[in-house]
Amino acid sequence: MKFSKLILALALVSFVGVGVAQSEPGKEKDPLGPRVPADDMEEAKEWTNPFKPTPENIARGKALYNGKATCFTCHGNEGKGDGVAGAALDPGPRDFTNKGLSAKTDGEFMYVIQNGIEGTGMISYSPGIVTEEEAALILLFERSLHK
Ligand code: HEC
Numbered sequence: 001m002k003f004s005k006l007i008l009a010l011a012l013v014s015f016v017g018v019g020v021a022q023s024e025p026g027k028e029k030d031p032l033g034p035r036v037p038a039d040d041m042e043e044a045k046e047w048t049n050p051f052k053p054t055p056e057n058i059a060r061g062k063a064l065y066n067g068k069a070t071c072f073t074c075h076g077n078e079g080k081g082d083g084v085a086g087a088a089l090d091p092g093p094r095d096f097t098n099k100g101l102s103a104k105t106d107g108e109f110m111y112v113i114q115n116g117i118e119g120t121g122m123i124s125y126s127p128g129i130v131t132e133e134e135a136a137l138i139l140l141f142e143r144s145l146h147k
Pocket residue numbers: 028029031032033034035036065069070071072073074075085086089091092093094104108109112113117120121122123125130138
């Protein structure tokens with residue numbers, strides 16, 4: 001029947017279409033590439049974390065991350081980028097357990113927390129949702145995951 005052939009053709013086109021697509025929701029894109037605009041990079045890198053990565057401070061950061069800061073909803077409770085709200089995002093949220101992230105500076109991450117990443121689900125979280133001090137503590141937790 002003509003109609004069923006049409007349905008079949010449409011199904012095939014959408015199937016092939018998905019295969020050809022460059023990106024997939026929930027998947028990271030170029031995780032180790034810079035996210036701070038080139039013009040702001042030098043200044044962003046000047047920021048250093050005023051807190052020491054003591055077990056207490058890392059625990060405070062983790063509590064904020066998994067609490068009022070809401071980072072866990074996208075980045076996952078243990079930072080693997082597998083939070084439920086991140087599954088539909090394209091690009092997907094960062095997996096903080098990526099060892100390569102050690103090469104990025106605290107200042108770059110702070111810039112992203114304060115300014116977001118344009119065109120992605122990563123919006124600005126500070127100073128709106130957490131203070132700069134709280135964001136700094138969250139960064140200690142995040143860094144403890146790049147192993
Ligand atoms: C609504 C989902 C969502 C929430 C909530 C969220 N993020 Fe993200 N985040 C993303 C996405 C998506 C990306 C990846 C964007 C990209 O690849 O450009 C990202 C990327 C990042 C990066 C990577 C920067 C880099 O240079 O690689 C950092 C750091 C980050 N988020 C920190 C946080 C922190 C801290 C919180 C909580 C205060 C948070 N995010 C909350 C979606 C989210």
